[in-house]
Every structure is written in C-alpha cells, then in structure tokens.
Amino acid sequence: MFKNKKTSAALSAPYTAWMTIFIIVPLLMIFYYGLTDSQGSLTLANITAIGYGVYFKSLLLALWLSFLCTLICFILAYPLALILARVSKNAGQGLIITIFILPMWMNFLLRTYAWLTLLEGNGIINGILSFLHLPTQHMINTPTAIVFGMVYNFLPFMVLPLYNAISRIDTAVFEAARDLGAGRRQTLFRITLPLSVNGIISGVTMVFIPALTTFAISTLLGGSKVLLIGNVIESTFTQVYDWHLGSGLSIVLMIFIIINMIISNISDARQEAEG
Amino acid sequence: MEKELIRLENISKSFDGTLVLDELDLVIHENEFVTLLGPSGCGKTTTLRIIGGFETPDTGRVIFDGKDITDLPPNKRQLNTVFQKYALFTHMDIAENIAFGLKIHNKPKSYIDDKIKYALKLVGLEGYEHRKPSSLSGGQQQRIAIARAIVNEPKVLLLDEPLGALDLKLRQEMQYELIRLKNEIGITFIYVTHDQEEALTMSDHIVVMNQGYIQQEGSPEDIYNEPENAFVADFIGDSNIIDAVMVRDELVNILGTEFPCVDKGFGEMKPVDVVIRPEDVELVSPDKGIITGEVTHIIFKGVHYEMEVTALGFEWLVHSTDMFPVGQTVGIWVDPYNIQIMNKPESEDEEAIPLDV
Ligand SMILES: Nc1ncnc2c1ncn2[C@@H]1O[C@H](COP(=O)(O)OP(=O)(O)OP(=O)(O)O)[C@@H](O)[C@H]1O
Numbered sequence: 001m002f003k004n005k006k007t008s009a010a011l012s013a014p015y016t017a018w019m020t021i022f023i024i025v026p027l028l029m030i031f032y033y034g035l036t037d038s039q040g041s042l043t044l045a046n047i048t049a050i051g052y053g054v055y056f057k058s059l060l061l062a063l064w065l066s067f068l069c070t071l072i073c074f075i076l077a078y079p080l081a082l083i084l085a086r087v088s089k090n091a092g093q094g095l096i097i098t099i100f101i102l103p104m105w106m107n108f109l110l111r112t113y114a115w116l117t118l119l120e121g122n123g124i125i126n127g128i129l130s131f132l133h134l135p136t137q138h139m140i141n142t143p144t145a146i147v148f149g150m151v152y153n154f155l156p157f158m159v160l161p162l163y164n165a166i167s168r169i170d171t172a173v174f175e176a177a178r179d180l181g182a183g184r185r186q187t188l189f190r191i192t193l194p195l196s197v198n199g200i201i202s203g204v205t206m207v208f209i210p211a212l213t214t215f216a217i218s219t220l221l222g223g224s225k226v227l228l229i230g231n232v233i234e235s236t237f238t239q240v241y242d243w244h245l246g247s248g249l250s251i252v253l254m255i256f257i258i259i260n261m262i263i264s265n266i267s268d269a270r271q272e273a274e275g
Numbered sequence: 276m277e278k279e280l281i282r283l284e285n286i287s288k289s290f291d292g293t294l295v296l297d298e299l300d301l302v303i304h305e306n307e308f309v310t311l312l313g314p315s316g317c318g319k320t321t322t323l324r325i326i327g328g329f330e331t332p333d334t335g336r337v338i339f340d341g342k343d344i345t346d347l348p349p350n351k352r353q354l355n356t357v358f359q360k361y362a363l364f365t366h367m368d369i370a371e372n373i374a375f376g377l378k379i380h381n382k383p384k385s386y387i388d389d390k391i392k393y394a395l396k397l398v399g400l401e402g403y404e405h406r407k408p409s410s411l412s413g414g415q416q417q418r419i420a421i422a423r424a425i426v427n428e429p430k431v432l433l434l435d436e437p438l439g440a441l442d443l444k445l446r447q448e449m450q451y452e453l454i455r456l457k458n459e460i461g462i463t464f465i466y467v468t469h470d471q472e473e474a475l476t477m478s479d480h481i482v483v484m485n486q487g488y489i490q491q492e493g494s495p496e497d498i499y500n501e502p503e504n505a506f507v508a509d510f511i512g513d514s515n516i517i518d519a520v521m522v523r524d525e526l527v528n529i530l531g532t533e534f535p536c537v538d539k540g541f542g543e544m545k546p547v548d549v550v551i552r553p554e555d556v557e558l559v560s561p562d563k564g565i566i567t568g569e570v571t572h573i574i575f576k577g578v579h580y581e582m583e584v585t586a587l588g589f590e591w592l593v594h595s596t597d598m599f600p601v602g603q604t605v606g607i608w609v610d611p612y613n614i615q616i617m618n619k620p621e622s623e624d625e626e627a628i629p630l631d632v
C-alpha cells in the first residue's frame with residue numbers, strides 16, 4: 001500500500017506502541033504470573049487448579065450459561081436478521097437497525113441494573129405477576145437471571161453479523177432455489193443457513209466469548225450466590241490478591257477463546273477461498 | 276401451429292406507482308423459441324418474473340397448460356429459470372448444484388447420477404462434477420446454470436439475458452449452443468434480450484416491447500421486413516424512417532416526391548411513416564434515380580460501405596458494396612417492394628419513442 005517500508009513503519013508506530021503497552025506486556029505478565037508461584041519458580045499448579053472445587057464448578061457453569069445464552073441469542077437473532085435483510089432499504093431498514101442498536105449507546109452497567117429492578121423479589125415483573133394474582137417468581141440471583149442479562153446485553157452482537165452475512169447473499173440465489181422446487185423451509189435450511197455460516201460463526205464468537213468471561217453481569221444479577229469463572233478470577237485478583245492463581249485461571253479461559261477464534265478464522269479463510 | 280402453452284391475460288403491474296406493464300396479452304405455444312425484445316426498462320424481466328412466479332401481477336391472469344397459475348408460488352410451477360447472473364449455489368459443487376432440484380423432488384440416487392452425467396454432457400462440461408462454481412469461467416457457470424435448470428425436465432425454460440455477461444465471441448458460440456440445446460431437448464424457451472441481432476438469430480417468434488406495451492409480434496422475418504411502427508423499425512436494425520403522405524393506393528409522397536410502392540388500404544392523402552432499410556436504398560447514376568442527392572459521409576464496414584446521402588433535405592442511410600466518394604452526386608432508386616408504409620401512432624399513449632442508439 002505504501003511506497004516504502006519506512007513510511008508505513010512510521011505511520012504504524014503509534015499502533016505498535018499501543019499494542020505493545022496495552023496488549024503484549026499485560027499478556028506476558030499474565031503468562032509470567034500464571035506459570036510461576038509466589039517464590040518465582042516455575043509451576044503448572046495455577047493452571048491445573050481449574051480441575052478442582054469451586055474453579056471447576058464455576059468454569060462448567062460459565063460454559064453452560066454462555067452456551068445457553070449463545071443458543072438463545074441465535075434463535076432470537078436469526079429470524080430477526082432474516083426479516084431485516086428482506087426489508088428493502090427504503091422501508092425503514094435503517095430505522096429498525098438503529099432501534100436495535102440504541103440500547104448499546106447506554107452504559108453497560110446501567111442496562112444491567114435495569115434488569116435488576118425488573119427481576120428483583122419485589123421488582124417490576126413480580127409486581128405485575130402479583131397484580132394479576134399469579135404466583136411471584138424468585139428470579140434474581142439465579143442462573144436464569146444471569147442468562148437473561150447476557151442475552152439482553154449480547155443479542156446485538158449476534159444480530160449484526162447474521163444480518164451482514166444474510167444481506168450479502170444475492171437474492172437471485174434464493175429465487176433459484178424456489179425456482180428449482182424448494183419451499184421456504186427447504187430454502188432456509190439448504191441455502192440460507194449454509195451460505196450464512198460465516199455470519200453464524202462470528203456471531204457465536206462475539207456472543208460466546210464475552211458471555212464466558214463476564215463477571216459484571218453475574219455479579220449484578222447473580223449476587224454472590226452464583227459464581228462464574230469470571231467472578232472467581234476477579235476475586236482471586238481483587239480479594240485474595242493471588243495474582244499467580246488468577247493469571248493461571250485466565251490462561252485456561254484464554255485457551256477456550258483461542259479455540260473459538262481459530263474456528264472462526266478457518267471459516268473466514270474457507271470463504272475467501274470460495275470467493 | 277403447436278398447442279398453446281402459456282397465456283398472459285390482461286397483465287398489469289406497477290412498482291411504486293409507476294406502470295411497468297399495461298394490460299399485456301401474450302400467447303406462447305409449445306416448443307417455440309420466443310424472445311422478448313426491447314430497450315432497457317421496458318418490462319421484459321418483469322414479464323418473465325410474472326411467468327416464473329417471482330412477481331404477482333396487479334391485474335390479469337397467467338394461464339399455464341389451461342390452468343390458472345397466477346397465485347402459484349415458483350416452486351410449484353413446471354418451469355425453470357436461468358438467471359442473468361447465474362445464481363449458482365457457491366457452497367455446493369457442480370454436481371450438487373445440478374442435483375438440487377432432483378433431490379428436492381426425492382428422485383432416486385441412480386437417476387440423479389445419470390441426470391448429472393447427461394446434463395454435463397449436453398452442455399459440454401463432462402468431468403466438472405466436483406469443481407466449485409467459483410473456479411469456473413463466466414461461460415462455464417452459465418452452462419451449469421442451464422444444466423441445473425434442464426435436468427428437472429421443465430416444460431418451459433425462462434432465460435433472462437443469459438448471455439449478457441459474456442464477451443462477443445463466447446456469446447455467439449453460446450447462441451448456437453442454445454439453439455442446438457433447444458432442438459435436442461425439445462422444450463419451450465422464453466428468452467429475454469435487448470440485443471436485436473441475438474433475437475433475430477435465435478427466435479421462432481419475437482415479441483418487441485416498449486414501455487410496457489407489446490409493439491409487434493411475429494417471426495424474425497416479419498419483424499425485420501414489415502415493422503408495424505417507427506419504434507420497431509428503428510429498434511430492429513438500421514433504417515430510414517421518413518414522414519410521408521400516402522397519396523393513394525400504391526403511391527406515396529416522400530418529402531415532396533412521389534414514389535411508387537405496393538401498399539394499399541391506407542386511404543388518400545393520409546400522413547404515414549415510411550421505412551426503407553439502408554440496404555434497399557440503391558445508388559445509381561443521377562439520370563436513373565427517382566431523386567438525386569450528394570454523398571456526405573462514407574465508412575468502410577467490412578462487408579459493405581455505409582454512406583450518408585443528403586437528398587430532399589433528408590440524410591439517407593445507405594448500405595452498399597459499391598463505393599461513392601464524398602461530394603459525388605448520385606441518383607437514389609428504391610424498389611416499390613422495399614418501401615414499407617406504417618400508420619402513425621394513434622394515441623399519445625402508444626407513441627413509440629424512437630431510440631437514439
Ligand atoms: N422490484 C422492483 N421495484 C421497483 N421498480 C422495479 C422493480 N423491478 C423493476 N422495476 C422497474 O420496472 C421497470 C421495468 O423493469 P424490467 O426489469 O422489467 O425491465 P427490463 O426490460 O428487464 O430492462 P433491462 O433490459 O434493463 O433488464 C424499470 O423501470 C424498473 O426500474
């Protein structure tokens with residue numbers, strides 16, 4: 001792109017510096033702490049700790065809840081993305097997308113607090129239920145509440161890549177499928193889904209990773225009753241002050257993230273090859 | 276004449292308040308190669324999409340084989356489409372693309388395999404089963420799109436400018452290919468193009484459209500030799516279209532000079548349009564012509580010379596294998612059989628706008 005390497009190096013210097021200070025150095029520190037004990041000698045104990053007790057349980061719960069969250073997001077987002085992609089540009093497509101993204105302009109914690117007041121024991125939802133003489137529900141401080149919060153916060157990250165992928169498919173391809181005898185359902189399963197697989201993978205990645213690592217949502221909506229791996233790592237840093245264990249557990253989490261990203265990179269590369 | 280297969284009755288369609296098709300009637304017979312021909316935006320694709328089931332007409336009916344199919348979705352219609360940009364399924368290989376319609380209809384595997392082989396042979400792409408569409412050239416993708424459609428044995432194949440994206444040489448090759456295919460499988464083709472040469476080469480029946488109206492229908496010879504109005508004459512090939520007055524039967528006054536012709540029944544002293552094809556304008560020595568004029572332009576076109584001759588204040592377009600230099604005075608002679616008389620358009624509505632191409 002640039003005529004000589006010097007210019008491009010000079011232009012990218014700020015980014016290189018940024019990346020070094022805020023990404024590379026912290027990463028190296030995490031690896032250093034994670035692989036050593038308080039005496040500074042090499043150990044895997046901080047990493048293998050994930051196999052025991054509260055660490056193992058909180059990891060499994062986090063994996064399960066973020067899986068549920070991703071699944072629910074997908075089920076909600078796919079039909080929405082389909083509709084969005086079909087609505088023609090002038091028929092308010094932009095408006096629908098804006099309405100959808102609007103909550104994202106609000107502070108993340110504020111949004112989650114809103115759920116708190118909705119789900120509380122004497123919150124709005126229970127208020128409505130008792131007004132209708134229905135039994136009130138215990139919702140706050142349960143895994144369900146956390147999944148609610150996750151889905152609410154991360155749904156747009158699923159919708160947008162799906163919408164992007166679906167709207168990029170030439171509409172003539174759908175028509176060709178219909179023309180060859182496929183009904184709406186067959187067209188969806190044989191054409192639309194496979195052709196939007198990249199959007200699905202990046203949507204899944206963009207929802208699953210933050211859901212897996214969140215501690216804010218689980219702190220607010222789970223109280224101290226429901227511990228996810230994110231909460232456990234946070235408290236080893238901020239309450240136990242065991243940076244070694246915290247870093248070791250973070251490395252484990254990183255492995256899940258890296259696996260996820262490798263899958264999405266492979267699918268990207270494959271799509272590029274297919275053109 | 277073959278049996279009637281498709282009948283469009285009184286079809287109107289508008290988009291966002293703009294009328295695109297206006298009370299269109301069209302009958303298509305079995306085994307015909309029908310071409311919808313007209314300038315960009317005249318409603319050809321819309322007509323084809325209404326037949327294919329991708330658009331619903333605002334008024335009117337689509338009759339297929341005696342049955343009203345106006346509200347039938349595309350997957351229930353016994354016809355297949357070849358899309359302009361191929362619309363191949365990029366996530367499937369060639370064999371899967373071709374098999375798509377057959378699998379949907381639950382055909383047995385051995386039948387599907389035979390069909391794939393047969394179709395690839397028909398379009399000259401044997402051995403391409405496991406290639407991906409993106410690894411094929413435009414012309415090859417077009418052949419696959421055709422193969423994918425015809426394996427379903429539709430009664431009608433709809434083709435929307437299928438050769439539009441190909442270069443000239445490949446286009447001509449594919450034109451012959453398509454005619455051969457049509458004769459081999461013996462089904463009805465409805466073909467859309469805005470290329471008049473393509474239409475003349477390939478069709479049994481041409482439907483010339485402009486602004487949502489059918490201007491004229493007929494065999495290529497009819498359309499070329501006896502255009503019914505100035506639009507058709509201008510759109511199909513080059514022509515000299517001149518204002519004239521029909522003096523009486525077999526005599527027309529063109530720009531003040533009377534020319535004998537063979538048309539009758541237009542009445543007396545009736546304003547008409549006259550079409551004379553450039554190859555029918557004969558240049559002779561000044562004393563032998565009906566009128567005289569001066570050569571103002573000449574271009575060598577390979578097979579013939581294209582000249583412009585100013586006579587009676589009109590620029591006559593002339594195609595001739597004889598060369599007359601610019602500035603020379605020549606006589607113009609036209610065989611009475613080659614003077615085509617046309618009624619002027621009756622209403623503003625049907626006013627055929629001549630194209631400047
Ligand atoms: N889905 C649509 N929405 C709005 N207007 C449309 C739509 N489809 C077609 N039109 C309009 O209808 C008119 C006829 O379109 P059509 O595609 O039938 O023309 P065409 O004869 O196929 O032209 P071309 O040779 O350029 O393909 C055009 O003015 C076009 O803009």
Ligand SMILES: [Mg+2]
Pocket residue numbers: 319320321435
């Ligand atoms: Mg068109």
